[in-house]
Amino acid sequence: MSNWETVIGLEVHVQLATHSKIFSASSTAFGAEANSQANAIDLAMPGTLPVLNRAAVEYAVMFGLAIDAEIGMTSVFERKNYFYPDLPKGYQTTQLDKPIVGPGRVEIELADGSKKSIRIHHAHLEEDAGKSLHEDFHGMSGIDLNRAGTPLIEIVSEPDMRSAEEAVAFARKLHSIVTSIGICDGKMAQGSMRFDVNISVRPRGSDTLGTRTETKNLNSFKFMHEAIALEVERQIDLLEEGGRVVQETRLYNGDSKVARSMRSKEEANDYRYFPCPDLLPVVLSEETLARLRSALPELPDARIARLAEQFSLSGYDAAQIGGDRATSDYFERVAASADAKLAANWINGELSAQLNSAELTIEQSPIAAEQLAALLQRISDNTLSSKMAREVFNALWQGERDVDAIIDQRGLRQVSDSGALSAMVAAVLADNSAMVADYLGTPAEKRKKKLGGFMGKIMQASKGQANPQQVNQILLEQLQALEG
Amino acid sequence: MDLAQLQKLATLSRLNIAPDQCDALAAELDNVLQLVDQLQAADTAGIEPMAHPLAISQPLRSDRAEAEADRSAFQAIAPAVDAGLYLVPKVIEE
Amino acid sequence: MHNLTLTETLAALQRGDFSSRELTQALLQRIEHYNPQLNALITVTAAQALAAAEQADQQRASGNAGPLAGLPIVHKDIFCTDAVRTSAGSKMLDNFIPPYDATVVERLHKAGAISLGKANMDEFAMGSSNESSFYGAAQNPWARHCVPGGSSGGSAAAVAARLVAGATATDTGGSIRQPAALCGITGLKPSYGRISRWGMIAYASSLDQAGPMARSAEDCALLLREMAGHDPKDSTCAEREVPDYCAELSQRSDLTGIKIGVPSQYFGSGLNEQVAVAVRDALAVYESLGAKLVEIELPNSALAIPAYYVIAPAEASANLARFDGVRYGYRCDNPQDLEDLYRRSRSEGFGDEVKRRIMIGSYALSAGYYDAYYRKAQQVRQLIKQDYDAAFAQVDVIAGPTTPNPAWAIGEKSSDPVSMYLEDIYTIATNLAGLPGISLPCGFAQNMPVGLQLTGRHFDESTLLQVAHHYQRNSDWHQRGPEEFCQ
Known part of the structure; x- marks a missing residue:
């Protein structure tokens, strides 16, 4: 065991799945032509003004309710002032002193089955920035403001994690929560969730925090794990050689597996926050809160428990399926007309393996839940052996549609006379x-x-x-x- | 206001100050600060700061997306664009 | 034609005494003749105006004319106008042609008003003399060597010189009322939240408010009725019913029962004696009309200027950060790198007063100074509002001078910004509290016009306009104009 203890806190940016931006009616759809979703407000044209999107507010509150947090009944938007080409107004509209979500907690399960509670400091609403494209435009950078103004919640944890595994478990749990309650599409590759990781190390047994660094903008669990491992190693090496850790922002490149300092960003940072005079305090009513609470979709922990109970699934199967809303929706559609245990085995086994290797989500599965259910019925009624079933599965994956037609055409009927x-x-x-x-x-x-x-x-x-x-x-x- | 403070403000504000104007500008800003320093005499213990003259809460807009922006109209008045992007000198940061 | 008020002009158009086209043509000729020296207008949109006037005449002939059909006005160049250059008096926006209209512009257009052009102003509305305009100072029509006041100096000069009978303007710390006073016209700053700020280039968002300038309270009511009202595009534009200000003007036959508060603080040292005499005379007229004068206290009024010069620059420092040479507006030649693009575009595009206020604002918000300046100023703002709350528990309107002095010579105060800031001593507190205020001509000091300022309760423009209208029915100061322009 190392003599050093790792201390990790996360800042997680979650893009909210609204149709329009937080302060303008531009679409938030991903992948549109550059600047085609940047209207006068998003471009910070003179005289334009923000008007707050109700859905963004409600999604943030839903997150607060999901983690049993204090809800900021009056929250205030502030301006965070800095110049950057992807920030058209020269300030980001965000929340500071009065965020919409106050302290809460998220429970994670560790590899050994034990549970740990991670404290949430707060979560606030803010607007996303645009993108700087660095391909060469005659020695210039190109600015695309389609993303500017996309609503975000930034979730700030306490420094409660002690390893990369815990941090990743926490990140996965947040992913599971925000997708389960439908406030985020969870598409990591499109930047729908991005993680800033604050890392420090200290001698085991110490109760003071070491100097931390912040590794910014990680957008996959894998990169997050790698970046933390690398940074922890770097800090320990540094300290063991008698050096000291400098507080700085770092960037991890997932392709080259190298991290580097972004010191320039630290220079003379003085964000001069003050309440945004174009926006008034956001006041929530008890009625709104009650309505959102009663409409809150089932949370992952509750769903895992329900699946285990209702379908007699093992703890492992229930956790695998219940952790992800799309997977459990798929499962429940299959289990509606097929054996649940068999459904869990096939979804966690064959289907999940195929989806992984094809890099598809379960929502993009070429095999619909109803088709998988038909296949499983033919296993249950002894028409198919498991070997035959795999052959039918492959045919479905390749795009054939009808399970019984596949069985007949290939003479796969099992003799049970x-x-x-x-x-x-x-x-x-x-x-x-x-x-x-x-x-x-x-x-x-x-x-x-x-x-x-x-x-x-x-x-x-x-x-x-x-x-x-x-x-x-x-x-x-x-x-x-x-x-x- | 000393030169270092003045330069820090110039940086935060993204303004250049010609070397021969520093003293005059510092004096002008000092004059204004002297004026605003009269605030310090006010007894404001326990007074809630007033951020806004309207004592109402933020209205909320329904989440409907509008049609595409008229990019060509906006970019017709832009100093430098290419392929629908606004051009700036190379961003070195990332 | 040019000596008619808006109300009189509308009646004449209605009667068919002349067409909107004839009127528009006549006023454009006056503009062509006077504006090159007066410099009240930055941009003149003659062709569009004539086309719109013809359309208004047709609409009137076919019986579907809007309430202001065919009425020529000008817009302060802070209001965005679709396809017409909107400069905010700055080199930064000298090339800026917005593809959208401000709500104020759109509403007045829908009501049938005809825009003849865009009025000169202090750069980004920062100034009290119009001298910080990139396009040079407008002149005061009463004495060409004097400032017209600011920041809405061009609007005031255009109305006083009878180039047009009404104009839009904005007021952040007195920018409607002070030039109205200095140019001998009537200017109304409505309550914060009464008129949409959409499309109005922001100086200090929690203080800025659009309003009308004209030659009488009656005319201001006419414009306000069309400009006011909820706008879903501005979160700070209140969802409140807009009274028919014009109809309400005549609802009061005298001022019996009206209590007018007179703050002792507004008649202290620093007030020009002749200004004081003119204002006291006006108060005597009110007493004769049945109003009761009540001595009141606004104990924190001396703190209004210090609080304003923290809050307004702080908000401005953020509001003006968008002018970065990237998406519109001025961009420096051959930027070496990103920092150079920002710094040179902004240094070359902004004038000195704007740069000073940006830096003061950055200072007041920066780490270590926020509590001592910004937070403190907000607390003082609360105290000032509490003073007004206490006063309005006793009285219906508050009266006093609009400015401590009449118009000064161009160049006289431009080397000493702070001395110019002090000219707004009576107007600024109203903005901090968000209250409506109006300035009316009430006499002369050193042969230059003097303004009487009335301040009202939040959203009670009706009482304010009634009280102003009664004074104007019983005095003729507002009918006087600079001789050269009245012939």
Whole structure:
């Protein structure tokens, strides 16, 4: 065990899934042509003014309710002043002293199954900045303001995490919460969630915090894990060599696996916050709060518990499925007409593996929940063996639509007619009298191993279409009769 | 106001001050600060700061997105654009 | 035609004494003749005005004329006008042609008013003399060597010189009332929240308010009725019913029962004696009309200027950060890097007064000074509002001088910014509290016009206009004009 303890706090930017921007009616859709979603307000044209989007406020409150936080019944927007080309007004409209979400907590589950509570300091509403594109425009940078004004909540945690694993578990849990309550699309690759990680180390046993650095703008759990590991190592090396950590902002490059300091950004930072005079205090009513609370979708922890209970799933299966709203919605659609345990196995197994390797989300799955359910029904009613089922699954994945048509076309129907199977077993036993004699001469407790040889021959005789469970049973009965 | 303070303000405000204007500007700003320093005499203990003359709360807009912005109209008055982007000297930061 | 008020002009158009086209043509000729020296207008939109006038005449002929159909006005160049250069008096926006209208412009246009052009102003409304305009100072029509006041100096000069009978303007610390006083016209700053600020280039957002300038309270009521009202594009524009200010003017036959507060603080040292005499005479007229004068106290009024010169520059320092040479407006030649682009565009694009206020504002908000300056100023702002609350528990309006002195010579105070700041001593507190105020001509001092200022309760422009109108029905100061321009 290292002599050093790592201390981590997170600042998480979550893009809210509103149709329009926080202070203007421009669309927030991702991927539009440059500056086609930047209206006069987003461009900070002279004389333009902000008007607050109700959905952004309600989404922020929903997050607060989801983590059982204090809600700021009166919250205030402030201006954070700095010059940058992706910040058209020369200030970011954000919240400081009176955020919309106050202290709360988020529970994470660690690898060993233990639970830990991470305190949330607050979460505030603010506007996103635009993007600077650094491809060469004749030695210039290009500014796209489509993203400018997209609503964000910035969630600020206390420095309660002690390892990269805890930090990632926390980040995943936040992802699970914000997507479950539908306030964020969770698309990390599009920047819908971005993480700033504050990291410091201290001698184990110390209760004072070391000097921290902030690694900004991580947009995947993998990069976050890598960046933390790298930074912790850098700080420990530095301290062990007798150096000291400088408070600074750092950037991690996930492709080159290298981090570097952005000292220039630290220079003379004096943001001169003050209340934005174009916006008035946001006052929430008890009625609004009650309405949002009653409309709050099921939270991940509650859903995991419900899935375990309602569908008799194992803790692991329930957590895998219930942690993600899209997955659990998919699961529940499958389980509506198929065996739940089988559904959980297939979703967590084959489907999840295929989606991962194709880099698709479950919402983009080429196999609809109803198709998977049809497939699972054919397993349950013994039409398909698990091997055959995989073949049907692949056909569905490739775009074929009808499970029964696939079965018929490929002659995948499993033989479950007990008369036919009995005759088949009897014929194999008759043809292999030496094996039968060997079996009968083996002590009862060791016979099980010998069954495999018969099964192989029977399956071969049936060209793989015999129902193995049924064959197994008939085989045992017939062998017992021979012993008689 | 000393030269360092003046330069810091100039940086925060993104303004250049010609070297031969520093003293005069510092004196002018000092005059204004002297005027505003009269505030210090006011007894404001326990007085809630007043950020705004309107004692009402922020109105909220419904979340409807409008049609695309008229990019060509906005960019017709821009100093430098290319391929729909606003151009600035290379941003070195990232 | 040019000597008619807005109300008289509307009646004449209605009667068909002349057409809007004839009137517009006549006024454009006056502008062509006088403006090159007077410098009241930065931009003249003659062709658009004539086309709009013809359209107004047709609408009137076909019986679907709006309430201000065919009435020529000018807009302060702080209001964005679609396809017409909007400079805010700054080199920074000398090339800025907005693709949108301010709500004020749109509403007056819909009511049928015809814009003849854009009025000169102090750069970004920062000034009390119009001298900080990139386009040079406008002249005071009463004495060409004098300032017209500011920041709405161009609007005031244009109305006083009978180039037009009404104008839009804005008031952040006195920018409507002070030039109205110095030019001998009537100017109304409505309550904060009465008129939309959408499309009005911001100086200090919690203080800025649009309003009308004209030759009488009656005319101001006419314009205010069209300018006022809720606008979903401005979060700070109140959702309140707009009374029919014109109809309400005549609802009061005398001023019996009206209590007029007279703050002792407004008649102290620093007040020009002749100004004091003119204002006291006006108060005597009010007494004769049945109003009761009540001595009141506004104990914190001396702190209004210090508080204003923290709050307004602080807000301005952020409001003017968008002028960075990237998306519109002035951009320096051959920027070496991003910092150079910002610094040179802003240094070359802004004038001295604007730069001073940006720096003062940055200072007041910067780490270590926020509590001593910005927060303190906000607390004082609260005290000032409390003073007014206490006063308005006793009285209906508050009266006093608009300015301590009449118009001064161009150049006289331009080397001493603070001495010019002090000219706004009586007007600034009203903005801090968000109250409506009006300035009316009430006499002369050193042969230059003197303004009487009335301040009202929040959103009670009706009482303010009634009280002003009664004075004007019983005095003729507002009918006087500079001789050269009245012939």
